[in-house]
Amino acid sequence: MIRIDSVTQPNIAGAASSQKAAASSTFADLLAEQAAKLAETAKSKQEDTPAASDQTTATEEKSMVNHRDELMRLLSMSPAELIRYQMLDEMGLTEESLKNLPYEERMKIEEMIEEEIERQLGSKEGIGDIAAQIL
Incomplete structure (x- = not known):
């Protein structure tokens, strides 16, 4: 007597493992692409950072001047x-x-x-x- 599930199990497992291998290689490719995109984005942000920090500093200075002027007005x-x-x-x-x-x-x-x-x-x-x- 031959067991049907013992005969079919290896084939099903073999097919599933080949699908997993194909899916994981596709996933690996997608993951590598996303990592490359993130690296490019991070690099471009680092290049833009000095200008952004200058704008932030100017905004902070204006805010400090406004607070100082308001304090001087209140004190007077x-x-x-x-x-x-x-x-x-x-x-x-x-x-x-x-x-x-x-x-x-x-x-x-x-x-x-x-x-x-x-x-x-x-x-x-x-x-x-x-x-x-x-x-």
Whole structure:
């Protein structure tokens, strides 16, 4: 009695291994091509890197100048101006956007700012004294 699966197994395994060999050689070729493409891309990026780093440095310098200018502007503000700036910033407003608001809304915000300045710096007389000392 001959076993069918013992006879057919080697042929199936042989066919599968030859397909795997063909597939792996194709895969190996594709892998080699991709590695070559990546190497070319990396080489071209290295050539472009000095220009990119110069642009980054210029951007960083502009950012530092902007931060420095903003800090100097904040340091030159009087206490009342600083409180006003902080309150507007918390509300997500600038002086320009405040001017563009409707009159009633702008007056409410101005009143809130004035009350906060009085609260932090003292009475209105105290604000005048501080302003006189600064000037």
